[in-house]
Amino acid sequence: MADEAVVQVALDRASPVPLYFQLAEQLTAAITDGKAQAGDSFENEVAMSERLGLSRPTVRRAIHHLVDQGLLVRQRGLGTFVASRRVHRRASRGSLYDDLSSQGRKPSTHVLEYGIENEPKAAGSLDLDADTQLLAVKRLRLADGEPLAIMRNWLPPRHSSITREQLEARGLYSLLRDHGVGSVVAHQSVAARLPTVEERGVLKISSRLPVIAVSRTAFEPTGAPVEHAEHVYRSDGYTIDLVLEEN
């Protein structure tokens, strides 16, 4: 069934979480849990606001939250519908997270080098003085014990307290989150080339297998630098998947 989805919602007006956000989360859950199927029509916002005892703008804001993520599609005069699964976008992850648990292989990380250094090029990318001391990290990424990528990162002084042990145990962005880094905007450049001699040795590949070279610089929305990365991936069995959006 499920021709017209009416989602059960429980709101807590005492909670510090905004009402529109509580509503948005529960609507999102209804869709991702499959309680509302793609193509189903959604309860209109006037009815929903009356049913939940919320004002129309508040309900509207929650619904728009889902529209922005591609979970709902609205058409004037027609109504609100659950979008096809293909257009869900929930941000462009995949390249910022250096994990590939999605591939079903067991990932691990080995820190090859760790220290404070002065790298003018990285500092420049981060818009810092050329002589700024940065935390430089070189990691080897493995999947099921097999080398997959060499990851070099440079972090500004603000995040230099990240330890070698933390990096062995957790992903970089997870650690940065603990340092108060909420969201980032990253400029990323992807190229292909043949591996250097050193890369061939570390990644255990032949000189005929190309590598994917990713260069990335990330900033907080305020413009504060977060990290500069130079990553090199084996190209066999590895692809970079993205969800793009064009308006």
Added chain:
Amino acid sequence: MADEAVVQVALDRASPVPLYFQLAEQLTAAITDGKAQAGDSFENEVAMSERLGLSRPTVRRAIHHLVDQGLLVRQRGLGTFVASRRVHRRASRGSLYDDLSSQGRKPSTHVLEYGIENEPKAAGSLDLDADTQLLAVKRLRLADGEPLAIMRNWLPPRHSSITREQLEARGLYSLLRDHGVGSVVAHQSVAARLPTVEERGVLKISSRLPVIAVSRTAFEPTGAPVEHAEHVYRSDGYTIDLVLEEN
């Protein structure tokens, strides 16, 4: 100067263009034109709404439009500020537009093949019946007369009226826009490999120069299929640049 930016705005209440959008456009222009510099504080929304004779929610909506694009940063208790140029995001273009005018080289396109065909794999990617007849196009992309990419695209019947001549003259997405395609959500996968014999011939490269293989499927927000693409780029001097966002 320009410590506190107060933008001159002219609103037309008779226009069918919404007030919040008129305001957003003029605020955007002030920033991109450099009238408001990065780091400048922005007029607060209460003052702006009084100055312009708009309600606060309307002004708020316009400002949020710019925040979503990364042009402004807001901090509770502090104010609204013009963001550093590095975090401007205005959509993740770069890979959907098959031009590289940005590199300063003169681009051109040559249509190698054009016709209606049945390609089950492409049809499947577009979520159409395997026997659907698609418009199949194979183009060669050149920069200053030098081969740069082989681009194969498959389009659903709805867009099959695009002609060979139109493809020689304009970009695919520009043509699709005329077909009523406003915004799209695309899933894109990027890989690296060595070229096939055919690719070596067409792109005029050696067997030791890797190519970047991009596979993309695009849908409208409603779920209607737009195109499936298989593009192969020379890797020398070509990179895929992206602006990512992580929340």
Added chain:
DNA sequence: AAGTGGTCTAGACCACATA
């Protein structure tokens, strides 16, 4: 004509950062 989403108003109160 009826029903939908889109825009807009005029207020209210709260949370947070700074002085």
Added chain:
DNA sequence: ATGTGGTCTAGACCACTTG
């Protein structure tokens, strides 16, 4: 204490789609 943005309300009118 002040000023900022964040949330929320209760309405109004308009634009679009379908029967």
